[in-house]
Amino acid sequence: MVKIGEFAERTRISKDSIRYYEKIGLLHPEIINKHSDYNNNDILLIETIIKLKQTGFSLLEINILFDWSKNTDHNKILTQEEIQNVLQIKEIFQKKYVLMVQRENNIKQIKHVLLKADHKIEQLLERNKG
Secondary structure: OEOHHHHHHHHOOOHHHHHHHHHOOOOOOEEEOOEEEEOHHHHHHHHHHHHHHHOOOOHHHHHHHHHHHHHOOOOOOOOHHHHHHHHHHHHHHHHHHHHHHHHHHHHHHHHHHHHHHHHHHHHHHHHOOO
8 A cells, every 4th residue: 555645656647636536536545544545456547547548538438438347237227318328338439449440550550651761771771881
């Protein structure tokens, strides 16, 4: 268990961001003597949040994803309103998936261009050894 200062250092996230993540329900540290104590699971959670943010998820979408993952009873019979909510969540996730595939393809294309440029540079340097 670590206090917020050490947690901020380990995760490279500001204390203000950590407190905000707690406020919006993304983080749930243990409270001991009115102080938040963080563990390794909290570090993994922050790493997941960072990766999701880097791939284009908003904090609201991350919160929806986490809530949905934690609170879903797969055997429950849904109301019509709940079905609509699940369909909205599904649509969000499908759009994010399509974006991820597009970004992945863009990265592959950029990697190819960089490799070609590197190869040409190596050829030029090889020809100009002196």
